[in-house]
Amino acid sequence: MKYTLNVNGQSRSVDVASDTPLLWVLRDSLDLVGTKYGCGVGMCGACTIHLNGVPTRACMTPVSTVGKMKVTTIEGLAAASGKLHPVQQAWSDLDVAQCGYCQAGQIMTAAALLKDNPKPNDEDIDGAMAGNLCRCATYMRIRAGIKLAAGLTTAGKGGAQ
Amino acid sequence: MSSPSLAQPVGRRDFLKLTGLAGGGFALAFYIRSGGEAAAAETGDFSPNAFVRIARTGAVTIVSKQPEMGQGVKTSLPMIIAEQLEVPWKDIAIEQGDFDEKKYGGQSAGGSQSTPSNYDNFHVLGATVRTMLVEAAAQTWGVPASECRAEKATVIHTSGKSLKYGQLVAKAATLPVPAKDAVTLKQPKDFTLLGTRISQFDTPKIVTGKALFGIDVKLPGMLYAIYEKCPAFGGKVVSANLNEIKALPGVRDAFILEGNGKVKELVPGVAIIADSTWSAFSARKQLKITWDEGTVVNESWESFLKQAKEKSTQPGGKTLRKDGDPDAALASAAKTVEAQYSYPFISHANLEPQNTTAHWHDGIMEIWSPTQIPSIGTGMVNRVLGIAPEKIKLHLNRAGGGFGRRIGADYLIEAAAIAQKVNAPVKLTWSREDDMRHDQYRPGGIHFLKGGVDAKGKVVAWKNHCFTFGEGGSPGSGGSLSGDEFPGRWIANYQADQTMFDTGWPMGPWRAPGSCVFAWVMHSFIDELAHAGGRDPLELRLELLGEKDDMPAGNAGATTKGKQAAASYNVARMRNVLKFAAEKAGWGKKKFAKGSGAGIAFHFSHRGFFAQVAEVTVSKDGQLKVDRFVTGVDIGAQVVNLSGAENQVEGSVIDALGVLMYQELNIERGRTVQSNFNDYPMIRITDAPTKIETHFLKTAFPTTGLGEPALPPVAPAICNAIFAATGKRVRQFPLSRTDLRWT
Structure with missing residues (x-):
């Protein structure tokens, strides 16, 4: 089946089976590999993208259901100028990642949280991020990254402080 | 002395030799090219060894030879070269080297060995290139090299004139590569990069979703x-x-x-x-x-568990160590404690299948x-x-x-x-289901312990019968207890026996193999004995460690784990880091209400000495919250990348907490029952502590690795804190198997 998708502000055409999860359309057909496969059942959050701004599991989203919705992936989160989204910048400043595999999903979830709730408290942060597994367990820095991006803290020396 | 102790200070030469013997190390002669080959003719770059390339434009590229998996080695090892090379970190590009051990030396990333195996060599590599660039400038100016210094990718003469590295490439490429003895190393007091917090080199790609994995x-x-x-x-x-x-x-x-x-x-x-x-x-x-x-369909975890219980009181295990007369000492002890500890098989669950x-x-x-x-x-x-x-x-x-x-x-x-x-x-x-059902699992184990204390609460007897799992006749990775495993060697009347169930199940190393489970068993049971004897858990541990500064290897078995444990144990380092962690945590100074408490544990593995204090609260309905977690770290003289080092420790703490809280595989009829994160839960942000403190105790020993050794004492520190809070002893993984409710 042919589909025309709106991905990161661009119109992209693909020809795939209708039950193909958006995850594999992005990765295999559109070469947008920043969205990761972790579990295929919506339990890990590594494939988190935005559909019309709402954080969504790409592994659980058949391409046939996307329609005209705006798909934003980690590759489309920074401004067109290349200026990083505040969450991406905070992740860089604080060296959040270890292996980095889950971090695109973490960043997409965090960016959606801050859009809805620009000054989240600790409970808000844990609640919003609970669906995203980090096997390296960088959760301390994920919290710190969100606070930094929200302007609730300053970067200081960098690292995990 | 037949071989130097890993835990003793060694000179640089000895250390190079030692790491070479330990595997993963390599001789400089293998990868420092001879003078005639210093230049890569086709590019005009200056490349006197396999790891550093300086272009005529001044662009500096460092090749990272070790596999990167989140331990941060693609950043930390190049930092060492950059420090000695005197090139600002922001001006360095790093490339991942292909697999080519003839070119690069050992490229294995495991056992927290990347740092200790390469640390000294990488200093020499960076300093060698810097020395050649300084010499090139000195020859260009017709001045002695001793009048020149390197700074920010520039060689500066005492007169004030300077040349950038890129301008020196053509000249440097014609010079012979100096012998390593002729190279002066930048000294730790002058370091400006090592010990600072540096974001991983791949961070820009990670945060923008570029292809990497x-x-x-x-x-x-x-x-x-x-x-x-x-x-x-x-x-x-x-x-x-x-x-x-x-x-x-x-x-x-x-x-x-x-x-x-x-x-x-x-x-x-x-x-x-x-x-x-x-x-x-x-x-x-x-x-x-x-x-x-x-x-293999005849093999199930539950049936092995049952067999272990039946066999626990019977002789028949292999005796790993026997000192004194443990049975007599138990019989005459003022108090004795018996306990069974068990942990299941678990998966690695790498998020990238x-x-x-x-x-x-x-x-x-x-x-x-x-x-x-x-x-x-x-x-x-x-x-x-x-x-x-x-x-x-x-x-x-x-x-x-x-x-x-x-x-x-x-x-x-x-x-x-x-x-x-x-x-x-x-x-x-692989699908996630493939990954979970065809892992090379961390073996489970069951320990039957008996211990005795005298009237003063001193530990006088210790017996452990460990049941482990083997594949093809030998214990799975990390499955074999060593006779030297602490507190073996420290207790006069001590016995460790092991019985192995042979299986057709695939097993493999899981972060800090052996240590990741044995530290929990030993330090939980030490805690039981401390409470039985009415002793403070820290004070009893210090008494157990004793006054000797070094504990030589005993009669450990011939397994990898045994060899590691057989290394002489630097008791002084452990005692110091234990006191250090206790002091940072304020051990014994806090008053806890019922439902809250503190626990302590320590462990030596992967050349690192670690002591940890957990402060926890258990709600009346049995929910655990780790309020504060303090780690004292002795990995020697120099933290390479402080950001990466702290990240490894924090990750280890939360990883170990997650294993304790959730991870459990059932193996039934020769197959894994669980298949994905819905039936194999992993720790999420909601369970992560909010306060994790990492304190580095700088010592005069060689710098060692951090991928694993912070993990082993975490679970016992937390379980000991749970006991202090509730009087409930956790003797099974995961935590859901223990009712922690209290009134």
């Missing part, structure tokens, strides 16, 4: 593969509906691989080759395979893989597929987590075996 590999004309294996370990394919599969949309081929008869190598299965991952995954759902499951891309072309097997020990994979390709070593090319991809899983190369050999039958590059992607 093995699973991201895409080659022109590439096809996609899945590989279905028997749910029961090592089962064979009898027949499969290959013709039906081949007719499905997007499917290019389907075939059976026989395997090589080894459960951790090429396991029998059915490959489906398709034009996309989803086509392969979809076709897989239509597979109908008849399996020969073999005798196992994968490898392979292309069989022109008689060459070219492979792209996220692997920890590349030589294991290439060795397997050579042995199983009969491809000559020089015909195997392996590119190293960033791995989405290692934790020991990617020391195994089963996924790599599968991809290569599949590629041999496909006339195109092919990427094999």
Whole structure:
């Protein structure tokens, strides 16, 4: 089946089976590999993208259901100028990642949280991020990254402080 | 002295020799090129060794040889070169080297060895290049090199004139490479980069979603593969509906691989080759395979657990160590304690499922893989597929987590075996279910302990009968207790026995193998004895460690774990870091209300000395919250990248907490019951402590690694705190098996 998708502000055409999860359309057909496969059942959050701004599991989203919705992936989160989204910048400043595999999903979830709730408290942060597994367990820095991006803290020396 | 103790200070020379012997190390002669080869003629770059390249433009590139899996080595080891080279970090590019141990020396990433194996050599590498650039400037100016210094990629003469490195490349390339003795190393007091917080070199790619990982590999004309294996370990394919599969949309081929008869190598299965991952995954759902499951179906965890209980009181185990007369000492002890501790098999659960891309072309097997020990994979390709070593090319991809899983190369050999039958590059992607059901698991274990204390609460007797699991007659990785495992050697009347259940189950190293479970058993039981004797848990531990500064190796078994534990134990370092952690945590100074409490534990592994204090609260309905976690770290003289170091410790603390809280596999009828994160929960942000403090105790010992040794004492520190809070002793993993409710 042919589909025309709106991905990161661009119109992209693909020809795939209708039950193909958006995850594999992005990765295999559109070469947008920043969205990761972790579990295929919506339990890990590594494939988190935005559909019309709402954080969504790409592994659980058949391409046939996307329609005209705006798909934003980690590759489309920074401004067109290349200026990083505040969450991406905070992740860089604080060296959040270890292996980095889950971090695109973490960043997409965090960016959606801050859009809805620009000054989240600790409970808000844990609640919003609970669906995203980090096997390296960088959760301390994920919290710190969100606070930094929200302007609730300053970067200081960098690292995990 | 036959061999230097790993725990003693050693000179740089000795250390080079030592790390070479320990494996993974390499002699400088292998990779420092002779003078005539210093320049790479075709590019005009200055490249006096395999790791540093300086272009005429001044661009500096450092090659990282170790596999990167999140331990941060692609950043930290180049930092050492950059420090000595005197090039600002922001001006350095890092490339991942392909697998080529003739060129680079050892490229294994495991056992927290990347730092200790390379630390001294990398200082020499960077300093050698800097020395040549200084000499090039001195010759250009006709002045003695001693009047010149290097700073910010520039050589400066005392007169004030200067030349940038890029301007010196042509001259430097004509100079002989100095002997390492002729190179002056920048001293720690002058370091400006090491010990600071540096964000990983790959961070810009990670935060913008660029291709980095093995699973991201895409080659022109590439096809996609899945590989279905028997749910029961090592089962064979009898027949499969290959013709039906081949007719499905997007499917290019389907075939059976026989395997090589080894459960951790090429396991029998059915490959489906398709034009996309989803086509392969979809076709897989239509597979109908008849399996020969073999005798492994007679093996289940629960039945082994039952057998262990039956055999625990009977003789028959192998005695790993016996000192004094433990039975008599128990009989005359003022108080005795008996306890059974058990932990299940667990999965590594790397978030990036196992994968490898392979292309069989022109008689060459070219492979792209996220692997920890590349030589294991290439060795397997050579042995199983009969491809000559020089015909195997392996590119190293960033791995989405290692934790020991990617020391195994089963996924790599599968991809290569599949590629041999496909006339195109092919990427094999394991599903999460494949990953969980065909892991090389951390073995479970059951310990039956008896201990005794005298009237003053001193530990006078200790007996442990450990039941472990083997594969093909030897214990699984990390499954074998050592006779030297603490507190063996420290207690006059001590006995450790081991009984092994042989299985057909695949097992492999899991972060801090052995240590990750034994530290929990030993330090939990020490805590039981402390409470039985009415002693403070810290004070009793200090008494146990004793006054001697060094505890020589005893009669440990011949396993890897045994060898490591057999290294002389630097008691002084452990005592110091234990006191240090206790002081940072304010041990004994806080008053806790019922339901809250503190616990302490320590462990020596992977050359690192660690002591940890947990403060926890357990709600009346039994929910655990870790309020504060303090780690004292002695990994020697120098933290390389403070950001990475803290991240490793924090990650280890939360990883260990997650294992304690949640992780458990059931193996029934020779197969893993769990398959994904819905039935195998992992720790999430909601359970992560908010306060994790990491304190480094700087000592005059060689710098060592951090990927593993922070993890082992975490679980006992937390479980001991749970006991202090509630009076409930946790003797089984995971935590859900213990009722922590209190009134």
